Structures are given as C-alpha cells and as structure tokens.
Amino acid sequence: MAAEVKLAVRGAGKRYGEMDALKDCSLDVAPNSIVSIVGPSGCGKTTLLWSMSGLHGLTSGEVLLDGRRITGPHPDIGLVFQEANLLPWRNLMDNILFPFEVKHQKPDHGWIAHLLERVGLTGFEKNFPNELSGGMQQRASIVRALSLRPSVLLMDEPFGALDAFTREEMNQLVEEIWMETHTTIVFITHSIEEALFLSDKVVVLTPRPGRVLNTYEVPFERPRTMEIMAGKEVYDLTYRIKADIYGQSRMQARAAE
Amino acid sequence: MxxxxxxDSEVVGGRVGKGLQSLSSFxxxxxxxxxxxxxxxxxxxxxxxxxxxxxxxxPQYVLPRPSEIVVALVGDFHLILPHLGHTLVVLFSGFAIGAGIGIVLAAVITQFPFAEKIIAPYILILVTTPMLALVPLLILRFGFGYEPRIIAVALASGPMVMINSATGFRRVDANKIALARSYGASTLQIFWKIRAPMALPMILVGLMIGAIFGLLTAVGAGMVGGGFGLGNRLTTYSSMIQMPQFFGVVLILSILGILIYVTFYLIGKKWASWEA
Incomplete structure (x- = not known):
C-alpha cells in the first residue's frame, strides 16, 4: 500500500553558481506528521525549506503539495523564520494581521485570540516587538504563521537563538499546538534532542550538496514525557543520528588530508 | 516616582537602533x-x-545686552514680521520641492544599484557644494524675486534628503522581504509595507538635516539677493549699526532652527520610535 504523502520533495537540486547546495534530494512528509531535518551546518537545510515554501525555485526536481507542483508561495503553507522576523514598526497584533493585509483578507479574530491565548500572549497585542523577549517574539511569529490556518507549517530553526530552557518550553508549545491542530510540520534544527522530542520522522542530510543520508522513525506516543525522552530508545536514536552527522564530517576531514 | x-523606556530584548538615537538622547x-x-x-x-x-x-554696537535685544525685537517685530514671512515662504516651498524630489529619487535609484554607483559622485558634489554659491547666477537668470531663492533652497536640501533616504532604502532585510513574499505580496506592497517603513528613520534624519541646510541657504540667499527676507534684515541692520534688532533677527533664526529640530524629533518619536 502506498503511504499518504502531504508534501513531497522529488530529486531536488539547487545550484548557486558553481556550487551545489542541494543535489538529488528526495523526501516524503506524511499528512499530520512532524518531520525534522537535521544535518551539519551548511548542508542546505534552509535552501531545502525555502524551496518547499515556494520562496525560491529549484534548479532541478520538484516539490509537490497534495500531489500538485509548487511554483511559488502557497497559501496553504506557513513559514516560521530563524529569529522571529517580526516587523519592528508594528505592534504585535498588527504583525499578526500583516498576512491578511497583504492578501486583502478578513482576519478570523476569534481564531487569532485563541492562538494568542494558547501561546500565552493575551494582553500583549499592543506591545512592540522590542518590548518582548526573544521567546515571546517567536511565539508571536508562530501565531502569525498559524493565523491563516495553513495545512503545512515549515519552521526554519525557529528556536536556535533562544536559551535552552526557553527552547524546551517552545518545543512543548509546538507539541501542544500540533496535538490541537494536527498541522503537518517540517522542522529544521541543529538540535537532535529537539528533533527527537518533536518528530515522527527525523531526516538526516549529508554535507553540501545536501542529500538525504538516513531517515529515522520516532514512534513514541504524545505528549512525550521526560521519562520517554530519557529512555533507551531515544538514547540509541540520538547515538545513531550523531554517528551519521559526525561520521560525515570526520570522513570529510580525512578526505581533506 | x-x-x-x-x-517606561526600558527595553526587553530587541535591537537598539542607530538612526534617531542622537535625536532621542535629547x-x-x-x-x-x-x-x-x-x-x-x-x-x-x-x-x-x-x-x-x-x-x-x-558698547551696544559691539554686543547689545539681552534686555535690549528683547526690547528691540518686541518693538520692531511688526517691521521684521513680513521678512520672516518671506523667508518662511522661500524655506517651505524650496524644502518641499527639494525633499519631494530627493525622496522619490532615492526610492527609485536604490532599486538600480548599477545606476546608483554611476550617479553617486554627482549627488556627492551637490551635497558638498554650498548652494549659496549659485545664488548670484540664479539671480542673473531669474531676477530678484522668490524663484532664485526657492531654487537655491531646493538644491541645498534635496541632495541631503536624498543621500540619507537612499541609505534608508538600501537597508534591505532579506528575511522581511521573504516574509512578505511568502504571503504573496506584490513588489508595490513590499515597497510600501517593508521598504518604506524600514527607510523612514533615515528619511526623517535626512529631512531634518535638509531643512536646516534649507534655512541656512534661505537666509544666505536673502543676504546676497537683497530686498526682502531675514537675511536681508541682517545685512540692513548691521549696516545701520542697529545691533539689538540685528541680534533679534539672529534670535528668530535660532528659534526657527530649534523648531525644525523639535518637529522632526517629535515625528520621529511618533513614527520611528521602534528604532530609537
């Protein structure tokens, strides 16, 4: 039986001048699942995600959403950036309403109010980004991305700039939001711990040019407790993913000698 | 208490801006x-x-006392007022023309980096050359009316506004533009909703400096052009050794300068405080 696929990357390649950022990269994202993409720095993770969002095209291959080829930004795909990427001259509410303004759409205020409460930002609507902490800013940017009810949420190392504790809180928040909305999420991260906590599937990319090296199923029940996360299965998975990533860079180092 | x-001004996280910092310290x-x-x-x-x-x-002709200046200013204010009006007309119309053209040119030229590089030296010449030098020439061509002065003010303030606005428009944040594009924003929407607000703090700095340069040129043109304006009053009063009146006009000019500064400071505080 063919597994259902929400978002598919088929033979994706991206060249910048003489350099291949991605080469023959393929992966499937099942509907309502969370897939994390990890890999060494500069392996084309962000390039891959921006291609999936339709923000830039591919040199070869294609991205399919529900079987249809993506050729540009798609209303069904929400994007959360590295750092919150809020517009500093707009207050929090005006930032969240920005997508509706651009699209000339009437915002669903009830849903936005619910999301704000969900992430604990009720009462901060009139605050400007520079009055909020990094974690609060990133929570606002998640609300902005979810306010349009996308069926796919792409997150590009969203918590990389946050401290470890805030990061864990944010991971739990993403899990809670997922349990409520079951939005398909593709999550890019440097943190194996974060990937294993959040994902149904972890995809490990090779160094540049990025290709899929390995994929790991992460079949634990949700919500994922500290006990699960401290268990042997998680430990083993962490070890194998690390071996994948560090093995690669060691091989590179050897090849360079 | x-x-x-x-x-109130305490900031949690976020970045500290540069543009209007000097304005807000006051x-x-x-x-x-x-x-x-x-x-x-x-x-x-x-x-x-x-x-x-x-x-x-x-002696009074060297430096009049503050009280004498105030008395002269109040007593002769009705004589100075029309000249103040003339100077304000020159300043406002020249500045409006210069600033308008400056902002539009900056917005357009920054979209074409190649053309910008070629034009840059000429803009720099316009910025650094005192436009007052052109006033005698302009008078030959346009006579002793408002025109040569308005042109001089526009030429003095426009390049200032343009060079600062261009710096603002050049501050492209790829992530913010990507954000707008991810929601399907058009080029025009990206300009009005991302590029323009991002450039605003620098545009305001340019407008303020441009207005001060405009005031300078308006007064200077009055001294050269003769006939009317606050600049003309300065030469007239000093030639008649009416020093209290002379300093009264200087006082008016200081107040005009401060008003320009405060106006743009307040506009910046209202519309560009996210950066300060």
Missing part, C-alpha cells in the same frame, strides 16, 4: 529637578551676560 520616565523624559536645573542655568547664563555687559560697559 522620579524613575518612572526611565522605566529631552527623553525630564524630572522636576532637571527642569528646574535647566531654567536655573538659563537664568544664570542670560542674567550673567546682562550683568557682564553692564559691568564692563560693552
């Missing part, structure tokens, strides 16, 4: 004590001048 002002929340100190200092400085000039018997 006294530290509420500083508390008058950002004063306590009663500070206001009192400011008034006391003013009284000491002005009163001290008055007493010193009296004590050393400095």
């Amino acid at each position: 006294t530290d509420t002002a500083t508390r 008058s950002s929340g004063q306590t009663k004590l500070e206001i009192l100190a400011i008034i006391a200092t003013a009284v000491v400085v002005i009163g001290g001048m008055e007493l010193a000039l009296l004590w050393f018997e400095v």
Whole structure:
C-alpha cells in the first residue's frame, strides 16, 4: 500500500553558481506528521525549506503539495523564520494581521485570540516587538504563521537563538499546538534532542550538496514525557543520528588530508 | 516616582537602533529637578551676560545686552514680521520641492544599484557644494524675486534628503522581504509595507538635516539677493549699526532652527520610535 504523502520533495537540486547546495534530494512528509531535518551546518537545510515554501525555485526536481507542483508561495503553507522576523514598526497584533493585509483578507479574530491565548500572549497585542523577549517574539511569529490556518507549517530553526530552557518550553508549545491542530510540520534544527522530542520522522542530510543520508522513525506516543525522552530508545536514536552527522564530517576531514 | 520616565523606556530584548538615537538622547523624559536645573542655568547664563555687559560697559554696537535685544525685537517685530514671512515662504516651498524630489529619487535609484554607483559622485558634489554659491547666477537668470531663492533652497536640501533616504532604502532585510513574499505580496506592497517603513528613520534624519541646510541657504540667499527676507534684515541692520534688532533677527533664526529640530524629533518619536 502506498503511504499518504502531504508534501513531497522529488530529486531536488539547487545550484548557486558553481556550487551545489542541494543535489538529488528526495523526501516524503506524511499528512499530520512532524518531520525534522537535521544535518551539519551548511548542508542546505534552509535552501531545502525555502524551496518547499515556494520562496525560491529549484534548479532541478520538484516539490509537490497534495500531489500538485509548487511554483511559488502557497497559501496553504506557513513559514516560521530563524529569529522571529517580526516587523519592528508594528505592534504585535498588527504583525499578526500583516498576512491578511497583504492578501486583502478578513482576519478570523476569534481564531487569532485563541492562538494568542494558547501561546500565552493575551494582553500583549499592543506591545512592540522590542518590548518582548526573544521567546515571546517567536511565539508571536508562530501565531502569525498559524493565523491563516495553513495545512503545512515549515519552521526554519525557529528556536536556535533562544536559551535552552526557553527552547524546551517552545518545543512543548509546538507539541501542544500540533496535538490541537494536527498541522503537518517540517522542522529544521541543529538540535537532535529537539528533533527527537518533536518528530515522527527525523531526516538526516549529508554535507553540501545536501542529500538525504538516513531517515529515522520516532514512534513514541504524545505528549512525550521526560521519562520517554530519557529512555533507551531515544538514547540509541540520538547515538545513531550523531554517528551519521559526525561520521560525515570526520570522513570529510580525512578526505581533506 | 522620579524613575518612572526611565522605566517606561526600558527595553526587553530587541535591537537598539542607530538612526534617531542622537535625536532621542535629547529631552527623553525630564524630572522636576532637571527642569528646574535647566531654567536655573538659563537664568544664570542670560542674567550673567546682562550683568557682564553692564559691568564692563560693552558698547551696544559691539554686543547689545539681552534686555535690549528683547526690547528691540518686541518693538520692531511688526517691521521684521513680513521678512520672516518671506523667508518662511522661500524655506517651505524650496524644502518641499527639494525633499519631494530627493525622496522619490532615492526610492527609485536604490532599486538600480548599477545606476546608483554611476550617479553617486554627482549627488556627492551637490551635497558638498554650498548652494549659496549659485545664488548670484540664479539671480542673473531669474531676477530678484522668490524663484532664485526657492531654487537655491531646493538644491541645498534635496541632495541631503536624498543621500540619507537612499541609505534608508538600501537597508534591505532579506528575511522581511521573504516574509512578505511568502504571503504573496506584490513588489508595490513590499515597497510600501517593508521598504518604506524600514527607510523612514533615515528619511526623517535626512529631512531634518535638509531643512536646516534649507534655512541656512534661505537666509544666505536673502543676504546676497537683497530686498526682502531675514537675511536681508541682517545685512540692513548691521549696516545701520542697529545691533539689538540685528541680534533679534539672529534670535528668530535660532528659534526657527530649534523648531525644525523639535518637529522632526517629535515625528520621529511618533513614527520611528521602534528604532530609537
């Protein structure tokens, strides 16, 4: 039986001048699942995600959403950036309403109010980004991305700039939001711990040019407790993913000698 | 109670801007004590001048006492007022033309980096050459009316506005533009909703400097062009050795300069405070 696929990357390649950022990269994202993409720095993770969002095209291959080829930004795909990427001259509410303004759409205020409460930002609507902490800013940017009810949420190392504790809180928040909305999420991260906590599937990319090296199923029940996360299965998975990533860079180092 | 002002401006996270920082360091929340100190200092400085000039018997034609300046200014204000009006007309129309063209040119030219590089030296020449130098030439061509002065003010303020606005428009944040594009924003929407607000703090800095340069040129043109305007009053009063009136006009010019500064400071505080 063919597994259902929400978002598919088929033979994706991206060249910048003489350099291949991605080469023959393929992966499937099942509907309502969370897939994390990890890999060494500069392996084309962000390039891959921006291609999936339709923000830039591919040199070869294609991205399919529900079987249809993506050729540009798609209303069904929400994007959360590295750092919150809020517009500093707009207050929090005006930032969240920005997508509706651009699209000339009437915002669903009830849903936005619910999301704000969900992430604990009720009462901060009139605050400007520079009055909020990094974690609060990133929570606002998640609300902005979810306010349009996308069926796919792409997150590009969203918590990389946050401290470890805030990061864990944010991971739990993403899990809670997922349990409520079951939005398909593709999550890019440097943190194996974060990937294993959040994902149904972890995809490990090779160094540049990025290709899929390995994929790991992460079949634990949700919500994922500290006990699960401290268990042997998680430990083993962490070890194998690390071996994948560090093995690669060691091989590179050897090849360079 | 006294530290509420500083508390209000406390910032959690976020980045500290540069553009209007110099503007905001001034008058950002004063306590009663500070206001009192400011008034006391003013009284000491002005009163001290008055007493010193009296004590050393400095003749009026060298430096009039503050009280004499105020008396002359109040007494002859009806004579100075029309000239103030002329200068304001020259300043406002010249500045509006120069600033308008400057902002539009900056917005357009920054979209074409290649063309910008080629034009840059000429803009720099316009910025650094005192436009006052052109006034005699402009008078030959346009006569002694408003036109040569308005053109000179526009030429002095426009390049200033343009060079600063261009710096603002050049500050492209790829992530913010990507954000807008991810929601399907058009080029025009990206300009109005991302590029323009991002450039605004620098545009305001340009407008302020441009307006001050415009004032300078308006007064200078009045001194060269003769006939009317505050610049003309300065040459007339000094040639007639009416020093209290002369300094009265200087005082008006200082107040105009401060008004320009405060106006743009307040606009910046309202519309560009996210960066300050």
